Amino acid sequence: MDDGEHDGTFGMTTERKLGEVVGVNGNMVTVAFDRHVIQNEMAYVVVGETRLKAEVIRVRGEVADLQVFESSAGARVGDKVEFTGELLSVMLGPGLLTQVYDGLQNPLPELARQAGFFLRRGLYVTPLDEARPWEFTPAVKPGDSVCAGAAVGTVPEGIFRHRIMVPFGWPGHWRVTWVAAAGAYPITAAVARVSDGREERAVTMVQRWPVRVPVTAYREKLLPVETLVTQQRIVDTFFPVAKGGTFCTPGPFGAGKTVLQHALSRYSEADVVIVAACGERAGEVVEILREYPELEDPRTGRKLIDRTIIICNTSSMPVAAREASIYTSVTLAEYYRQMGLNVLLLADSTSRWAQALREMSGRLEEIPGEEAFPAYLESLIAGFYERGGLVRLHSGETGSITIGGAVSPAGGNFEEPVTQATLKVVGCFLGLSRDRANARRYPAVHPLDSWSKYPSLSDADDLAFARRILQRGHEVDQMMKVVGEEGTPLADFALYLKSEFLDAVYLQQNTFDAIDGATSAARQKASFRRVVDVLRTPFLFADKDEARSFFQRLRQLFTDANYLPMDGEKYQALDRQTAEFLTAAKKEA
């Protein structure tokens, strides 16, 4: 199980294995079986006319416990259960981009077409269009040697050349015996045949992969160092995320977790973005669903939806499918990583996933850990984030998965199990603070509590200096609460104003503004340098009122600049005005 030697079927048998329901408790169904069952095997519980998807989660003697991915209402003792012999898997192939799936990879628009306003129990639809032809270009010729994950050809999928790869679970080396000529084929057609000397297999454009097993068809994992530019200043400059890195955004409700996640999904310079809406409001997904087909991706000139896949298992959808949706998302991310792309996976929210685990654990009557979460919560969270990373593929190229998980801690208290387990395994912590949100300082990432282990875009000395100003400014602020403004020395007060200035013009960013909402790497470097110049300048003021009005004016100039395109005339004019203002101030000093 540890070196990716899977064929994706795990001992699929041709004979149909059957079982019989002997107990029902919520969405957990206990089934008596006569032959063998496989842990995490898929099964269908036949309730009247409908077949409900379920997964084996525990086996005890002659009975297996299955979690049903839908409401189990109406199930009776004695109902038939069909085991499939296959693990819970997703279908990988061209056509995944732009799709909106539920946690089990059913395309939601297609479900809506068939069932209307409501989700219909037991209705499952093939994730990919099997009739649509794709223009195949071969990349190998007979006699070539290939291994799992190697491309035998490509098809154009929106912005990319989508690689048709040897299934990830085929072990060892294979020799190409035949490859299809360039032309249009549906995804199920064979486009190549390969042989390992013992057997010959056909490669189609589609393969299945069990979601709970990481794809490991690469040469090695590398250390993530290159910054993934998110165009959010506080992130890229202060708490950067690397391509292939992991980060988390815990925060109480109303602190702007979802707005931040949306900003990251819109503005990040990733090739593919996978949004996993896991157990949160449906309304939030609707904005993505309705707006991304309209919004342009400035990097490619295409629509944002063209690089996006949405996995949508919102809070009122079945809870077991919510648990699966996290794995479905990361498996899709691994698939695109195998093509040498940089993938960003945003999971909102991993707490809802953890709660789904807790619900099932409770039904299984397992001994609970802290706050009734299962004892294995930590290892599952670690396992999930460890599926991110930067890898070198067998072809020598690199590909990465960056994982960002929102965390919704109960009561906004970070001392709870999900936040703590997450902090142990991520490389960057963007802690959202209710105080900053209440003060309308967005994004409400706390500048003193957050941290990142990845290298920043900006100069390390400048950054350390800016951090010191923030820290000292905070201390002065605390002191002022006790002794009042009158009791604060002028020098301390100026320091405090500097930290407020940095906060206002650099850390805060208006995500709803087209210009201020997205600051490119180059602009961040230039703009941060100018802010630090101000921070380093020792201004002299006659009194506190003068200091305050000076920084108010300066703040206005910098904020106005943030809202202007950098190459415009207005920006240049403002730039000159700012320079003059600063020169005048320095002279006086």
Next chain:
Amino acid sequence: MKKVYHRIIQISGNVITVEAEDVPYNSLAEVATGGRVSLAQVIRLDRRRVSLQVFAGSRGISTDSEVRFLGRPMQVSASPDVLGRIFTGSGSPRDRGPRLRDDLIDIGGPSVNPARRIIPRRMIRTGIPMIDVFNSLVESQKLPIFSIPGEPYNALLARIAMQAEVDVIVIGGMGLKHDDYLFFRNTLDAHGALARSVMFIHTAADPVVECLLVPDMALAVAESFAIGGKRVLVLLTDMTNFADALKEIAVTMEQIPSNRGYPGDLYTQLAARYEKAVDFEGAGSITILAVTTMPGDDVTHPVPDNTGYITEGQYYLSGGRIDPFGSLSRLKQQVNGRTRNDHRAVMDNMIRLYADYRETREKLAMGFRMSGWDRKLLQYGERFEARMMDLSVNIPLEEALDLGWQTLAECFQPAETGIKSDLVAEYWPGGTEAATAKDGNGTTPA
């Protein structure tokens, strides 16, 4: 399937266990005890053992009580006849009207497909300035009213019910004091709103299991009307009682509690109800307002905490008023740009000035000297509270905006308000001359 069983092998809390065959999960049964019949629902199947939750409670049930399986899930009538009617949590008439047996629909139906949802776009006018002007209620929104016990939340709900521009009102009362139930009924009746309302009322004296059914009954009826093209407002009070009922049942069922005794699926249970709020493209909509009392005024208590993660903002009722700082309508931006061009400016600046007033009040309390600006703020704050925040104020949005301008003009120079000059020119009472004449010394104080 044999329908009637006589041997109850276990009675524990409100749950009875009977040996039976071929019983569908989640279906209903009638339990007859000495002439009294109560509904019960199958909550667990274990081979021949069928566990049922008895809605009326297990008191008085004997081991040879008659259990008759109905083979169908819980249903509620969604016929137009429900309007003007009052029911219990299990759907029996609470008024003297007849039992309804037409258009029965299952409760707790499936979730709306997210792909069929649309971005909300219509405002619901309530005549309450703190809602209409400052935190607009939007069709298909789900909003709780966070409140401590003792606040006039039921009076507020009743007012919204009477004044909101909707077609149908569904009221779900959970753990309601009998007095409050009578208050709702009498108020709606007196204002002629009862004819477009339906009420599902569980009072504090009723069996706790019925409390759990109230939101599902109310929302199933609401969904049916909404699909029929009606704009439905669902008012739930009090969801904390619902959560406490969940806790009580979960503990009886020996489930492992997660946080302060509440079951681990509290979030999912609440979300399943709140997510019923929806705007159906080409049909009606469901908007949900739900009272959530906060034990000890603690917003981090599991019930308000989980609610806050689910809902689209909250109204925070404090000191008999809707507090402008704790309250938030996450959807207001969808609608307040299209009401009147000064709506957002009035909203932002009046609140900012009111925040300044609060600071001045603190300074006053600490004995600091009041500056001229402070005195202006004090005057403004008092008028703001009387004209906007008082819950008895009932004026349309436009009038409220005009009143806002009037209040600003009485207390400040135009430039002190921080409102853009083109809006000042358009709306400042007394016209632009009055506005510009004063502009000379009108610097915005820090």
